[in-house]
Amino acid sequence: MDSSKKDDVSRRNFLSTTLMGVGLVASYGVTTFYAANFIAPEDKKKIYRSLYVAPEKSVPVGKSIDFEDLKGRKIAITNTGDGFKALSTSCTHLGCQVHWENEKNAFYCPCHEGYFDSDGNVTKGPPPAPLAKYDVEIIDGNIFVKVEEVYNAIS
């Protein structure tokens, strides 16, 4: 008699403790998940589109022009004679802006002294990869580059 009573109590105890435990974990868990999503930046699928740059004729052989993608990142577009190439000017080391230096015949990054040749390949310094390339299309004598679409100003 006594022992069964004891069992009853402990069973009730067990149930209520378990339910409490599950409730606590679930409620705090969900809140944590929501909170983490709130401060984590949105992960959007990348979409690309072609952007008009300039008429082909306006960039003579050997010359290059600066252009900006939709996120405001700089692109150097050069007429090599065989066609056009578009290089990102963001250094692949830690993201500073490279610029072309005639006397060094290279793209130079002033942050950590990285050098890239005119094709964007690393020639000296710490950058781990060549400068990023954008796809260039010539449509009806006009230059287009493929850039990432921007949804809104915040992203």
Added chain:
Amino acid sequence: MQSVDKKNWFAERIPVDWNSLKHFTNEPVPNHLKRWWFALGGTPAYLFMVQLITGIFLTFYYVPTPEQAFESITRITYEIRFGWFIRGLHMWSANLMVIAVILHMLRVFFTGSYRKPRELNWIVGVCILLVTVSFGFTGYSLIYEQLSYWAATVGTNIAQSVPVVGPFMAAFIRGGEEIGPNTLTRFFVFHIGVLPTVMFIFVSTHIFLVRTTGVTEFKFKEQENEKEETFPFFPNHLLTELIIGLLLMYILTMLVVIFPPEMHQKANPLVTPEHIKPEWYFFASFRWLKLNSLIVGIIGQAVAVILIMAWPWIDKIFRRKNENSELSLWIGVAGFLAFLALTVWEAMV
């Protein structure tokens, strides 16, 4: 009679054993602390208070958006009455705090005070150093001048290059894949909300552990004849700290008056200036990144921090064979000289 009543009134409403609290806070201080270089731990705490107060003042006028950040600080610096002084105090106490934390760390290291039973407090101390430089990093990014923008770019890209967790960490700090309007807000929140909270927790733990494990005791030759081993915290040591506080306020005011804060070029995401450098306390890290490949540059620094944190146990290994081994001291000297050499090298070019 009335005063006794009053005493009881408070005693009933704040039921704390005041005598034991007095005992706990009024620590007997060992005689070696009469030397000023043993009071260096209080210096960063004092400078932190200066920054807390001036920081609250600055938030009255600062606007954390890319459009207005630079302009609002320009207003603080050149238009608002004594803005230059408040901002100057904030800036100079930040710089002095980094120096004070480093000096305090050197003192603790070279007197072997990190050894048993103070290993945990050494780790807390290293964390305080990391929080201090994080304050510096987020703080100067808020100004939104060229240095701010490119330091934030480089800093968050360093985070991004950390294996496995890097990309998530960087996106979290920046509030997106790239530096954008979210970034400045986040840096502001870290600088005035998250980091002060973390700092408060670390400093409280630090002081609690100092009080519970006690400070290491040193005997100097000329003190051998002194009868008392300790002197009271209140008022003697508090007076020493007050004198240091006075001296610091004097130095700070002089620095602000002679070298007031200025505004440089506004941030331009399209142009990295030809001569770009972070604040002086990141010079060594900056030079190290120039000298090594990206992965060595970043992992090397992480390893250095982990080694410093683990030093109490590394030192124990050195001293297992020879109790009087001075290996730790020499490695410490070499390490600090390397840090100084990289810093000076970056400063020279």
